[in-house]
Amino acid sequence: MKSIVRATPGKELKFEADEGDALFVRSAARSMQVLAAFHGVSQPLSLGDIARLSGLDRSAAQRIVHTLSKLDYLRRSSDDRGYLPGIRLLDHTLDVLRLDPLVQKATPVLLELRRTLRERIDLSLFDDTRLIYAFRIQSKRETFYATLVGHSVPAYATAGGRAALSLLSDGAVREVLERSELLQYTSDTRTDVDDILVQVQRARSKGYALIVDEFLRGEVAIGTAIARDGVPIGAIHVAGSLSEWSPDEFEQQVAPLAMEAARAIMASL
Known part of the structure; x- marks a missing residue:
C-alpha cells in the first residue's frame, strides 16, 4: 500500500528563508533536510542517496552527515552499508509527546x-x-x-x-x-x-x-x-x-x- 507509513503532507517544507527573514538559520534547515531524506525510504541510505534525496550537494551533505553522526542523530547501519536515523532522535519524540x-x-x-x-x-x-x-x-x-x-x-x-x-x-x-x-x-x-x-x-x-x-x-x-x-x-x-x-x-x-x-x-x- 503506497504511503502507508507516512501520508504526504499537504504543505511542502521550505528549507530556504523567505525574503527579508534575517533570523532564518540555513545550516539548521540543511540539517533538517538531511533528516527528512529518510521519510520515504525503507532501507539505510548512502551518502550519495542522502545528497540526492535532500537536494544538497555532496560536500554539504557530507559535512552535515558527519556532524549529525558525531551527535548520534545519525548512525551507521549494522552491515555498514549506509546511514540510519540515530536513537537520540527518540529523546525528542519523548519531549513532543510528554509536553x-x-x-x-x-x-x-x-x-x-x-x-x-x-x-x-x-x-x-x-x-x-x-x-x-x-x-x-x-x-x-x-x-x-x-x-x-x-x-x-x-x-x-x-x-x-x-x-x-x-x-x-x-x-x-x-x-x-x-x-x-x-x-x-x-x-x-x-x-x-x-x-x-x-x-x-x-x-x-x-x-x-x-x-x-x-x-x-x-x-x-x-x-x-x-x-x-x-x-x-x-x-x-x-x-x-x-x-x-x-x-x-x-x-x-x-x-x-x-x-x-x-x-x-x-x-x-
Whole structure:
C-alpha cells in the first residue's frame, strides 16, 4: 500500500528563508533536510542517496552527515552499508509527546475507553491534510506499522480525518482536499472531492465519522474530532475487524463512547 507509513503532507517544507527573514538559520534547515531524506525510504541510505534525496550537494551533505553522526542523530547501519536515523532522535519524540497538553489530557481517557471496548484506540494530531498518530493502544490484530507513533494517515480516507475536517467550513474542506494526494488505498476508497465532502458533511451532522473498508480492507472505524476554540487539533480513532463486527453494530456501540471520550478530553484542555 503506497504511503502507508507516512501520508504526504499537504504543505511542502521550505528549507530556504523567505525574503527579508534575517533570523532564518540555513545550516539548521540543511540539517533538517538531511533528516527528512529518510521519510520515504525503507532501507539505510548512502551518502550519495542522502545528497540526492535532500537536494544538497555532496560536500554539504557530507559535512552535515558527519556532524549529525558525531551527535548520534545519525548512525551507521549494522552491515555498514549506509546511514540510519540515530536513537537520540527518540529523546525528542519523548519531549513532543510528554509536553503536548492534548496527549497529557487524553491518555487516561483513552486508557479507560480501551478497557471498555477492547479494540484498537488511537489518538492523532491534526496536520493539515493528514493525521499523525501520537498515542496508540493496540488490539490483538495489529501489524508492525500500525503500532508506531509517528505513523501518519491521510485525513480524507480515515475516520478521524473526516471527523476533524468536519469542524471546518465546506470551502476550507474543499481546499484541503484539493491539496491532498487522493490515493486509492482499497477498491472502496473515495477519491472524488465532492463525494468525500458529502461524507465530511455527514460526519458534521452526526458528530463522528464512520468508514468501512476504505483505508484498510476488513476494517471498520469510528473517528471523533478534538478541538480547541472550534479548531480541530486531533482525533480519536477506534478500529475493529469486520470479521467480528457488522458496521451497524460497531457504530451503535462505539460511536457514543468515542464521542463521550472526545467531550471529556476537550473539557480538560
